[in-house]
Amino acid sequence: MTTKAWTPSQILLTLLGTAVSVVFLAPFAWGLFTSLKSETEAVEVPAHWLPEDWTGQAWKALFDSGNITNWFVNSLVVSVCVTSVVLLVSALAGYGFARTEFRGKNVLMGVVMAGLMISPAVLGVPLFTTVQQMGMVDTYWGMILPQCAPAAMVYILYKFFQGIPRELEEAAFIDGAGRWRVFFTIVLPLSRPSLAAVGIFTFIASWNNFLWPYMVTNNPDLMTMPNGIATVMNSYGIQWAQLMAGGLMAGLPLIIVFVFFQRQIVAGVAHTGLAGQ
Amino acid sequence: MATSAHTIAAPARATTAAGSTTLRRKQGFQHGGWFVAPFLLLFAVFVIWPLLRGVYLSFTDANITGEGASFVGLDNYREALNDPLVWDSLGHSAYFTLLVVPCITVLAFLLAMLAHHIERGKWLWRLCFFAPFLLPSTVAANLWQWLFNPGTGMIDHVFGLQTPWLTDKSYAMLAIVITTLWWTVGFSFLLYLAALQGIPDHLYEAARLDGANAWHRMVHITLPMLRNITGLVIALQVLASLQIFDQAVVMMDFLPGPEGSTRTFVQYTLEEGFTSYRVGYASAISVIFFVIIAAVALARMWLLRNREESAR
Numbered sequence: 001m002t003t004k005a006w007t008p009s010q011i012l013l014t015l016l017g018t019a020v021s022v023v024f025l026a027p028f029a030w031g032l033f034t035s036l037k038s039e040t041e042a043v044e045v046p047a048h049w050l051p052e053d054w055t056g057q058a059w060k061a062l063f064d065s066g067n068i069t070n071w072f073v074n075s076l077v078v079s080v081c082v083t084s085v086v087l088l089v090s091a092l093a094g095y096g097f098a099r100t101e102f103r104g105k106n107v108l109m110g111v112v113m114a115g116l117m118i119s120p121a122v123l124g125v126p127l128f129t130t131v132q133q134m135g136m137v138d139t140y141w142g143m144i145l146p147q148c149a150p151a152a153m154v155y156i157l158y159k160f161f162q163g164i165p166r167e168l169e170e171a172a173f174i175d176g177a178g179r180w181r182v183f184f185t186i187v188l189p190l191s192r193p194s195l196a197a198v199g200i201f202t203f204i205a206s207w208n209n210f211l212w213p214y215m216v217t218n219n220p221d222l223m224t225m226p227n228g229i230a231t232v233m234n235s236y237g238i239q240w241a242q243l244m245a246g247g248l249m250a251g252l253p254l255i256i257v258f259v260f261f262q263r264q265i266v267a268g269v270a271h272t273g274l275a276g277q
Numbered sequence: 278m279a280t281s282a283h284t285i286a287a288p289a290r291a292t293t294a295a296g297s298t299t300l301r302r303k304q305g306f307q308h309g310g311w312f313v314a315p316f317l318l319l320f321a322v323f324v325i326w327p328l329l330r331g332v333y334l335s336f337t338d339a340n341i342t343g344e345g346a347s348f349v350g351l352d353n354y355r356e357a358l359n360d361p362l363v364w365d366s367l368g369h370s371a372y373f374t375l376l377v378v379p380c381i382t383v384l385a386f387l388l389a390m391l392a393h394h395i396e397r398g399k400w401l402w403r404l405c406f407f408a409p410f411l412l413p414s415t416v417a418a419n420l421w422q423w424l425f426n427p428g429t430g431m432i433d434h435v436f437g438l439q440t441p442w443l444t445d446k447s448y449a450m451l452a453i454v455i456t457t458l459w460w461t462v463g464f465s466f467l468l469y470l471a472a473l474q475g476i477p478d479h480l481y482e483a484a485r486l487d488g489a490n491a492w493h494r495m496v497h498i499t500l501p502m503l504r505n506i507t508g509l510v511i512a513l514q515v516l517a518s519l520q521i522f523d524q525a526v527v528m529m530d531f532l533p534g535p536e537g538s539t540r541t542f543v544q545y546t547l548e549e550g551f552t553s554y555r556v557g558y559a560s561a562i563s564v565i566f567f568v569i570i571a572a573v574a575l576a577r578m579w580l581l582r583n584r585e586e587s588a589r
Contacts, residue, residue: 013395020391021405027459028408030431031420045428085319093316100309108317115324117574121520121543122567125550125559126331127323129341149319179309208413210523211543215551226413230527240423247416254411262400 028248035059035245042240058241068246070221071228075207075250078143078224082206085148087199091191094157095183099169115151120212128215142216143224147206153198160194161187200261207254225250328567335561341554353561363562365537366545367569369450373525373541374518376454381514382507384462389469390499403470410463418527421456425528443528446538453525453539460524461517465510472506473499512577519570522547542566 030049034042035058037051062068096102097109120127127146128137136142164187172182188195213227220232229246233239335353339346357363392402409417424431425442433439442452476499484494522543525534533540533548540548546566550559 010396013391014397017391017395017402020388021402024405024409024459026431026435027420027424030424034423043429047429047431047434049434089316089319093313096309096312100312102308102310102313108313111325112316112320115320117516117571118324118328118567119520121522122563122570123324123327123331124543124547125556125563126334127327128550129334129339129556130323130327130330145319146323149316149323151320151324154316183312204411208411210413210415210527215547226415229413230415230419231531234419234527234530240426240429243419244423247412247419250416251412255408258407258411259404262403 031244031248035241035248037241039239039241058239058245061239061242062245062249067220067223067228067232068225068249071223071225072249074140074222075225077140078147078213079203079206081140081144082147083199083203085144086150086153086202087195089148090150090153090157090198091188091195092183093154095161095187097154097158098161099166099187100179112151112154115149116155118151120146120215124211124215131216136216138217138219138222140222143213143222146212146216147209150202153202156198157191157194160191164190196261200257203257204254331560331563334557335564337557338555339557339560341551341556346557349557353558354565356558357561357565362537362540362545363565366540366542369538369540370519370521370542373450373454373457373521374515376450377457377518378511378514380454380458381462381465382510384458385465385469385510386503386507388462388466389473392466392470393473403467406466407463409460412460414460414523415527417456417460418524421452421459421524422528425452444535446535449529449534449539453521453528456524456528457518457521465514468506468510469503472503476502508577508581512574515573515577516570519573 033049033051036054036056038053038055038057041051041053093112097105097112131137131142131146134142136145168186168190169182172186177185207224208226209224210226210230213224214231217223217227220228223232229243229250233243233246334346336348336350337346338349338352388406392399392406395402412420422443423429427433427439427441427444430442432442440448442448480498480502481494484498489497520543521541525539525541526532526544529539533544542562543566546559546562549555549562
């Protein structure tokens with residue numbers, strides 16, 4: 001690997017990038033330092049950056065109060081289930097719409113595309129009464145299933161499947177492979193990067209979803225991370241140090257996931273770049 | 278689903294070898310109803326059915342239990358159109374959208390240009406600008422509620438101010454906008470970055486040979502090549518911003534903000550549905566909101582089509 005030269009314009013850009021990054025990261029730093037202050041020091045006026053008295057008491061209180069581990073597990077269960085179901089059903093549906101024929105396909109495709117405009121924010125109240133009638137309020141089912149029909153993900157995969165050369169599949173059909181076999185052994189392995197993108201964005205959206213779990217759960221034991229932090233922790237009267245610690249805990253998993261997957265994304269880009277030359 | 282397609286395939290086996298090959302080829306792509314069935318089932322139960330139900334409920338005086346509701350015709354809609362809170366909350370959502378969308382688009386573009394042109398540590402810039410988007414909305418909101426806290430917050434500390442950010446009507450929405458910019462710009466930034474990486478290098482090399490300077494290259498190559506992605510960024514942001522809810526309620530401690538100045542349209546719908554238990558009325562407001570969203574989405578499609586036609 002060759003080291004790139006520090007031209008004046010690169011020095012200038014790097015300095016600018018550093019300055020912007022500092023602005024972007026400063027709120028995280030302020031939150032982190034607050035979480036390491038005592039509750040009384042956190043609300044001292046005038047405010048200061050670094051704790052005068054470093055203490056882990058907010059973090060300890062967070063775990064002692066108990067709920068946070070429940071919320072974490074709930075978030076994990078909900079997000080993993082939602083991501084798995086969404087990957088499965090939207091890959092199947094995307095392929096079905098892109099590559100198979102059946103009666104009423106175009107009409108159904110139109111209906112799904114119209115679904116791109118409908119979100120829980122618009123559906124909120126009637127969606128809640130529907131879920132209520134099915135007896136799924138305050139259950140995992142009620143939190144998970146309504147998040148499992150994202151028209152956008154079907155559309156992304158539909159577009160991707162359309163781009164796969166038909167000849168690949170036709171050759172397999174001639175050799176006697178069935179549709180399902182072709183789908184699982186040829187199409188899905190080819191789609192790994194798209195599936196990864198859909199999976200990552202579904203996981204982020206589900207982990208961070210606030211509105212729907214807020215509507216469908218009242219039981220603090222069933223709440224997800226964003227939900228519990230916003231509703232339960234605020235309702236005690238705000239303890240800022242503890243709130244910041246809880247927020248950092250809720251945000252950390254995804255930042256780790258992104259750091260982990262970013263390598264793969266970069267590797268993928270580099271790989272296709274090499275292949276193109 | 279699609280049972281009739283089976284009958285077509287059956288006689289094909291009797292035909293000549295050449296004929297059966299083409300038919301079997303086709304057969305592979307036939308009767309795929311089962312592929313879409315699982316998704317359609319979920320979609321029907323959790324999207325289409327609630328939507329139809331919402332339309333039905335909007336003509337009734339249903340409460341939260343859904344029992345003993347009677348048909349009231351257009352009364353809910355008549356009331357909604359005369360309800361000042363409907364117009365106020367719609368105005369707040371629209372005002373938020375008008376502030377956020379242009380700022381995010383420009384900011385995302387500038388950040389992407391920066392991250393694209395710095396040669397060292399690309400992953401680090403990407404992570405820095407994208408990291409806030411990875412926080413749950415409620416955490417981002419709580420964090421900024423703390424940063425805006427008068428006297429003890431970072432904003433006042435850094436800028437030496439004493440501003441009643443969250444308790445004064447004229448600053449509250451601005452505080453929510455700033456939070457949203459920081460929190461969500463990363464997503465559009467990533468879209469722009471991917472688009473920038475997709476512009477072929479030879480365009481720039483050719484322009485350089487023709488003596489184009491950096492400014493010319495940007496105006497005549499970069500910006501035109503980014504037109505599609507800009508359209509996408511704006512469309513996604515408009516639809517997302519109109520539906521703003523999370524940041525506003527969390528930053529205002531689940532209240533409608535000073536003098537109700539940050540009560541958004543989604544918030545008002547949920548207040549009517551879950552606080553006042555007026556499910557029928559809330560459904561009517563939701564339907565109005567859905568029509569507005571659909572109109573925006575259709576307007577975008579119409580604009581795109583016109584642009585494509587004029588480009589020919």
